Amino acid sequence: MDVTAWLLRRIRPRPFVVTALGGTGVRLAVEDELRRRAWQPAPTPVAADMLVVCGPYDTELAQALDRVWEQMPRPRVRVLLDAQDDVARSLNEGGAALASSTEGSSQAPPLADSAHPAPDPSSSHGGDSGRSHEDSGAADASAHSEEHGTHDRSEGASSETADDEGGGDQHADHEHGGHGDHSGHDMHGGGMEMPGGLPMAERAADRDGLTLDRLHVELGPVLADWPAGLRLSLALQGDVVQDAAVSVVGAAPTDTARFWTAPGLGGRELGGPSVEAAAALDSLQRLLAVAGWPDAGATGRRLRDDLLRHGAREAWRARCRRWIRRVRRSRLLRWSTDGLGFVAPDAPEVLRGDVTARWKRRLDTIEAAVAQESAAPRPTDAGAAAQSALDLLPSLLNGQELAAVRLIVASLDPDLEALPADGAEVGHG
Amino acid sequence: MDAFGPALLLLGVAAVGVALVYGASAVVRVTRQPLASPPFMSGMPVTEHAASRFHVRWYAVTMLFLAFDMEMVFMYPWVLVVAEKGTTAVVEMFLFLAVLVSAVIYAWREGAFRWT
Amino acid sequence: MGDPMPLWGMLLLPIGLLLLGYGGAAWSAILTARAAGSPVSLAAATPARETARLLVEQRRTIPGADTLLWRLGGATVPVAAVLAVLVLPVADRAAADLSIGVVWFNAMEVLIWVAVWTVGWGANSAWGLVGAYRFLIQGLAYALPHMFALTTAALGAGSLRVSDIAQAQENLWFAALMPVAFGVYLLSAMAMAYWGPFDPAVARDLAGGAAAELTGVDRLVFRSGRYLMLTAAAAMAVPLFLGGGAGPLLPGWAWTVLKTAAVLALLVWLGHRLPTVRVDRFTEIGWVVLIPATLLQALVVAIVVLVV
Numbered sequence: 001m002d003v004t005a006w007l008l009r010r011i012r013p014r015p016f017v018v019t020a021l022g023g024t025g026v027r028l029a030v031e032d033e034l035r036r037r038a039w040q041p042a043p044t045p046v047a048a049d050m051l052v053v054c055g056p057y058d059t060e061l062a063q064a065l066d067r068v069w070e071q072m073p074r075p076r077v078r079v080l081l082d083a084q085d086d087v088a089r090s091l092n093e094g095g096a097a098l099a100s101s102t103e104g105s106s107q108a109p110p111l112a113d114s115a116h117p118a119p120d121p122s123s124s125h126g127g128d129s130g131r132s133h134e135d136s137g138a139a140d141a142s143a144h145s146e147e148h149g150t151h152d153r154s155e156g157a158s159s160e161t162a163d164d165e166g167g168g169d170q171h172a173d174h175e176h177g178g179h180g181d182h183s184g185h186d187m188h189g190g191g192m193e194m195p196g197g198l199p200m201a202e203r204a205a206d207r208d209g210l211t212l213d214r215l216h217v218e219l220g221p222v223l224a225d226w227p228a229g230l231r232l233s234l235a236l237q238g239d240v241v242q243d244a245a246v247s248v249v250g251a252a253p254t255d256t257a258r259f260w261t262a263p264g265l266g267g268r269e270l271g272g273p274s275v276e277a278a279a280a281l282d283s284l285q286r287l288l289a290v291a292g293w294p295d296a297g298a299t300g301r302r303l304r305d306d307l308l309r310h311g312a313r314e315a316w317r318a319r320c321r322r323w324i325r326r327v328r329r330s331r332l333l334r335w336s337t338d339g340l341g342f343v344a345p346d347a348p349e350v351l352r353g354d355v356t357a358r359w360k361r362r363l364d365t366i367e368a369a370v371a372q373e374s375a376a377p378r379p380t381d382a383g384a385a386a387q388s389a390l391d392l393l394p395s396l397l398n399g400q401e402l403a404a405v406r407l408i409v410a411s412l413d414p415d416l417e418a419l420p421a422d423g424a425e426v427g428h429g
Numbered sequence: 430m431d432a433f434g435p436a437l438l439l440l441g442v443a444a445v446g447v448a449l450v451y452g453a454s455a456v457v458r459v460t461r462q463p464l465a466s467p468p469f470m471s472g473m474p475v476t477e478h479a480a481s482r483f484h485v486r487w488y489a490v491t492m493l494f495l496a497f498d499m500e501m502v503f504m505y506p507w508v509l510v511v512a513e514k515g516t517t518a519v520v521e522m523f524l525f526l527a528v529l530v531s532a533v534i535y536a537w538r539e540g541a542f543r544w545t
Numbered sequence: 546m547g548d549p550m551p552l553w554g555m556l557l558l559p560i561g562l563l564l565l566g567y568g569g570a571a572w573s574a575i576l577t578a579r580a581a582g583s584p585v586s587l588a589a590a591t592p593a594r595e596t597a598r599l600l601v602e603q604r605r606t607i608p609g610a611d612t613l614l615w616r617l618g619g620a621t622v623p624v625a626a627v628l629a630v631l632v633l634p635v636a637d638r639a640a641a642d643l644s645i646g647v648v649w650f651n652a653m654e655v656l657i658w659v660a661v662w663t664v665g666w667g668a669n670s671a672w673g674l675v676g677a678y679r680f681l682i683q684g685l686a687y688a689l690p691h692m693f694a695l696t697t698a699a700l701g702a703g704s705l706r707v708s709d710i711a712q713a714q715e716n717l718w719f720a721a722l723m724p725v726a727f728g729v730y731l732l733s734a735m736a737m738a739y740w741g742p743f744d745p746a747v748a749r750d751l752a753g754g755a756a757a758e759l760t761g762v763d764r765l766v767f768r769s770g771r772y773l774m775l776t777a778a779a780a781m782a783v784p785l786f787l788g789g790g791a792g793p794l795l796p797g798w799a800w801t802v803l804k805t806a807a808v809l810a811l812l813v814w815l816g817h818r819l820p821t822v823r824v825d826r827f828t829e830i831g832w833v834v835l836i837p838a839t840l841l842q843a844l845v846v847a848i849v850v851l852v853v
Contacts (some may be wrong), residue, residue, distance in 0.1 A: 003456070073760040074603040199478070213484075215481055289749055335822075335826060352753070403825075433641065435640045477673050509705065
């Protein structure tokens with residue numbers, strides 16, 4: 001397979017970046033590095049060949065990551081990064097592993113292995129392009145531990161309905177998941193009549209007086225342009241939300257503060273307005289990507305990285321002003337977001353108004369840093385804002401289309417790292 | 430009708446092209462064994478088949494579209510005779526279109542183009 | 546109408562489409578790199594490297610998926626794009642200068658609806674399903690203005706033959722005579738290739754929508770088909786609105802290629818410059834603004850045809 005090797009060496013990796021709670025700093029470093037290498041992040045792990053995980057280990061997230069890993073086509077490589085790792089070196093190694101991946105190389109062990117609850121914290125890679133049946137044993141083990149891990153957990157909304165957490169119901173759910181994984185490997189459905197051992201969607205009444213199928217769709221925790229640690233369980237008819245339940249996957253380690261309010265921001269000397277602006281840029285780039293304007297989002301990311309690295313320099317301010325003008329003047333963007341997800345004025349200030357009002361407020365924050373206004377920014381309690389965003393979400397999302405759901409979530413952008421410790425209900429396993 | 434000979438030829442060329450790409454991939458890809466896995470669901474287990482009776486809330490638009498699409502059957506040939514038939518052809522066609530547009534305006538006021 | 550296109554011309558046609566399509570993809574990569582501040586020098590090779598990546602990548606099956614429809618849909622996209630340029634006159638010759646050339650182009654372009662829907666539906670994935678239906682409603686919103694724009698160009702020439710339409714523009718390009726129809730045509734060119742502001746069917750917010758579950762060569766064919774379709778739509782704008790191969794100094798085919806490249810560059814740039822339009826908002830505009838606007842345009846052109 002000479003040609004294969006030749007082609008593999010010419011590949012530019014397509015990473016899919018997942019952020020665990022507490023991994024914001026690592027994610028920023030990764031995104032900065034990817035940008036400079038022109039490695040374009042993939043919109044879904046299926047389209048990616050490199051799974052980049054930023055942040056501390058978490059059991060529940062690890063199970064999700066194992067499922068995602070099973071869905072990634074070969075050649076593939078996994079790069080796990082935590083705060084102390086050298087991002088550039090790890091990405092280099094990941095890229096090298098991809099370029100040299102040949103048949104029969106080693107299989108990455110599952111992340112959520114109950115025997116090894118905390119894998120080696122330093123970066124580790126698993127390059128793998130072998131035939132799938134060779135690693136069915138390892139994958140079975142992972143599916144097995146998934147079942148146990150999830151079953152033992154007392155929290156974690158079941159996929160059927162968030163408020164129904166009956167053990168039997170939940171167990172049945174995960175049985176199906178397990179079979180799905182299992183049949184994914186050697187295609188024996190165990191005598192199930194439906195393909196893959198999955199049931200069809202159930203029907204339910206609708207406001208139009210029709211009784212059509214109700215699909216259950218999960219948004220998060222592993223999703224592009226999505227707040228870290230957020231999980232939304234939706235019941236959809238067509239693409240309209242009938243029911244939404246929110247939960248938090250994982251918990252930020254108690255010893256590290258929220259990234260954006262950590263003193264000195266990893267040793268960097270930045271004024272308050274600049275940090276606020278960088279946080280607002282980070283939030284906005286996600287919203288712009290979700291709104292289908294990836295170029296404006298990419299520029300926002302670049303402005304954020306430059307601001308964090310060099311501070312608000314003159315060249316940065318000029319570029320930022322141009323970008324702000326372009327985004328603010330976009331009628332199409334306003335047209336897409338006007339009137340969506342209206343939050344009453346008794347909520348924390350950052351959440352009030354519709355989606356347009358929220359992204360405009362973020363632009364104002366950035367503009368203040370550009371103008372270097374001396375007026376101290378109003379300190380926002382990110383924890384309280386995140387908590388009330390979580391509380392508001394189910395009612396805001398009911399009756400919305402999936403496109404609107406993404407925009408509303410991206411505009412509220414709850415920073416779950418800022419949740420007060422007792423608010424982070426989902427503990428470690 | 431011999432004009433459709435080239436169409437078949439071009440279809441052949443395109444099909445061969447696609448087949449070549451598939452063939453090339455079959456030769457060079459890292460493994461011939463396809464990956465069998467459930468669809469992506471944000472890292473959560475898939476609990477049901479996605480192929481379902483999808484609630485199409487804009488079905489009213491499809492009805493309206495059908496009416497207009499049939500109209501195109503008249504409009505394409507009409508194009509060829511406008512110069513020949515003169516004013517009557519134009520008046521007739523646009524009266525017909527006016528009737529259809531009034532239906533669109535009615536549907537619009539009834540909210541057929543908003544469904545969320 | 547000139548002589549029929551020689552056999553080598555028919556081979557050259559898809560190759561030319563492919564080259565221009567690659568140019569479009571590279572231009573898109575350059576725009577992305579510029580926006581992100583990535584090295585632009587790397588960008589021109591991005592589509593080639595991505596092709597290499599997808600060629601060696603493993604394919605995928607999904608339990609319960611309608612694999613036949615899924616694969617067939619993806620392969621339909623490039624085939625439909627190539628068939629669409631059957632009626633494109635290059636240097637006064639089309640592969641087949643059908644007397645109903647405009648209708649042929651219209652029909653091939655509508656094949657994309659089937660293709661995107663089956664790709665989304667066949668994968669048995671919720672993302673694909675939602676993306677597939679998004680494309681259908683977008684189609685219902687753009688198709689009529691698009692067809693009226695095509696009809697208006699045909700009306701200006703009094704013929705459905707594409708080469709006749711190009712020749713009718715010897716004195717005045719239809720882009721100048723019927724600017725509304727031209728504008729709507731450009732919009733619908735992006736919509737039929739689910740490009741730029743009209744990409745909700747394969748958007749990032751759906752994790753790739755209709756294309757969410759494609760890997761390897763299947764994704765490669767689907768994605769290159771999209772660029773081919775965009776190129777085909779840009780190429781058809783040349784005889785329909787931009788005077789065909791007419792131009793000073795250079796031969797006709799060179800002008801066709803140059804104009805196509807210019808329209809393609811414009812479409813790609815617009816796609817990067819504009820955010821996605823949500824389908825539920827676009828439907829209303831398509832029906833209440835674009836249809837009356839294109840009909841008025843057709844009326845004006847009909848009167849011009851009668852008077853002149």
